[in-house]
Structures are given as C-alpha cells and as structure tokens.
Amino acid sequence: MSSPRRAPLSRERILRAAIKLADRQGLEALSMRKLATTLKVEAMSLYNHVANKDELLDGMVDTVIGEITLPTRDGDWKAALRARATSALAVMTVHPWAPMLILSRISAGPNMLGYIEATLATLREAGFTWFETDRAWNAMDNYIYAFTLQQQNFPVNPEEYASAAAGYLPMLPAHVYPYMHEMTARVADGSHDGTLDFSFGLELILDGLERLRSTRE
Structure with a gap:
C-alpha cells in the first residue's frame, strides 16, 4: 500500500508550518533547517519560495495579521473597532510570539x-481628523500589544492570584501601604479577582474617542 502523497511545497505551506513550529516551541526555536525537517524536505528547497529568514518572518507576520477580523464599515465605528481589538487579542494569544515580531518589523504584506x-477608513468615516485617526489607531494597537505581552509574561497564573496575594499581604503593613494592603487583601479573600481585564481598558479608549468626536458635533 502506497503512503499518502504529501502536498507540494509552496510558500503558504512553508509559512503555515513555520507558524505552527513557533506556536509550539517559540520563535527562538525557528530555523530554516528545523523548518525543513518539519516539512520533510531539504533546507535548500525552502529558498525556492522564501528568499531568506527575514522574508519568512515577514510572511509569518502577514499571515497572522490575516487572521484578525477587519473592522466593518457599517456606521457603528465603536463596535467595529471593539471587534477588531478583541479579535487581535485572540489571535495574539494563539500566537504568543507574534506581538514582539510585529512590533519589531516594518511589514508591507x-x-x-x-x-x-x-482601520483608517473606519476612523476617518466616523469623522475623526487625520491627526486624530493616526493617534487613535496607534493608541489602540499600543494597548492591544502591551496587554497581550503583559498577559503572556505575568509571573502568576489567575488561579494562583488569591494564594499569591495572601503571601504578599504580610509585606504590606496597613499603616504604611493602606491602599495596597486593602487591594491585596481583597484579592486574597476572593472579593476581587485581580485578573487583567482587556475590555475595561478598551472601553476607556473607545469612550475617550467618542468624547473627542462629540465635541465637534
């Protein structure tokens, strides 16, 4: 019985394999040689589809960005940008190596x-000036990437917050750090979960943009 025929090597197949490899082992583990081994091909055959590792990384960035929901242009700009931000967070969570790679490269895929x-169209058609559009777009993306990186690198898992807070509480005497003590005590006793809340910060940004926009109406 013959073995199943492998799909022919292509740029898309290479990029998808590279993304899967980075998802499993981290971007630092990615090399052309390891990628070739994963695909069961000779390393030199990869260069028929990607010129070098830089082109591979650019292609990975563009492929990941393609997984994010684009904002719709149906008039509800806040809902469109909210959906875009929520989708971006989900994609960056699936591909934890992506935020730093995106931030470190100029991608024009x-x-x-x-x-x-x-994104620019959504903001401009909502009535924002070019200056405001540029600032708004960057503010949102800075928040998305920073939140993702904090979420990925926070040293305590959410299910451990209460016990960790209880451990820190003796280091925060109430007469010296009254507000830190109270907040930590609330996390320790479970009356506040202390978890990172993406929606809270996102709504602050969107509401601030709405107030800016409404001053000209």
Whole structure:
C-alpha cells in the first residue's frame, strides 16, 4: 500500500508550518533547517519560495495579521473597532510570539496593508481628523500589544492570584501601604479577582474617542 502523497511545497505551506513550529516551541526555536525537517524536505528547497529568514518572518507576520477580523464599515465605528481589538487579542494569544515580531518589523504584506487601510477608513468615516485617526489607531494597537505581552509574561497564573496575594499581604503593613494592603487583601479573600481585564481598558479608549468626536458635533 502506497503512503499518502504529501502536498507540494509552496510558500503558504512553508509559512503555515513555520507558524505552527513557533506556536509550539517559540520563535527562538525557528530555523530554516528545523523548518525543513518539519516539512520533510531539504533546507535548500525552502529558498525556492522564501528568499531568506527575514522574508519568512515577514510572511509569518502577514499571515497572522490575516487572521484578525477587519473592522466593518457599517456606521457603528465603536463596535467595529471593539471587534477588531478583541479579535487581535485572540489571535495574539494563539500566537504568543507574534506581538514582539510585529512590533519589531516594518511589514508591507497585503494582509497588513488591508488591516491598516480598514482601520483608517473606519476612523476617518466616523469623522475623526487625520491627526486624530493616526493617534487613535496607534493608541489602540499600543494597548492591544502591551496587554497581550503583559498577559503572556505575568509571573502568576489567575488561579494562583488569591494564594499569591495572601503571601504578599504580610509585606504590606496597613499603616504604611493602606491602599495596597486593602487591594491585596481583597484579592486574597476572593472579593476581587485581580485578573487583567482587556475590555475595561478598551472601553476607556473607545469612550475617550467618542468624547473627542462629540465635541465637534
């Protein structure tokens, strides 16, 4: 019985394999040689589809950006940007290596360009000036990436917050650090979960943009 025929090597297949490898082992584990081994091909055959590792990384960024829901242009700009931000967080959580790679590279792939264009269009058509649009877009993305990185690198898991807070409480005497003591005590006794809340910060940004926009109406 013959073995199943493998799909022919292509740029898309290479990028998807590289993303899966980075998802499992981290970006630092990614090399052209290891990628070739994963695909069961010779390393040199990869270069027929990607010129070098830099092009591979750019392609990975653009592929991941293509997984994010684009903001719709149906008039409800806040809902559109909320959906975009929530989708971006979900994608960055699935691909934990992606935020730093995106921030460290200038990507001009079709997915990235479409992503930026749709975001700018949503803000401009909502009535924001070019200056405000640029600041708003960057403020939202800075929040998304920073939140993702904090979530990924926070040293305590959510289910451990209460016990960790209880352990820190003796280091926070109430007469010296009254507010830190009270907050930590609330996490320790379970009356406050202390978890990171993406929606809270996102709504602050969107509400602030709404107030800015309403001053001209």
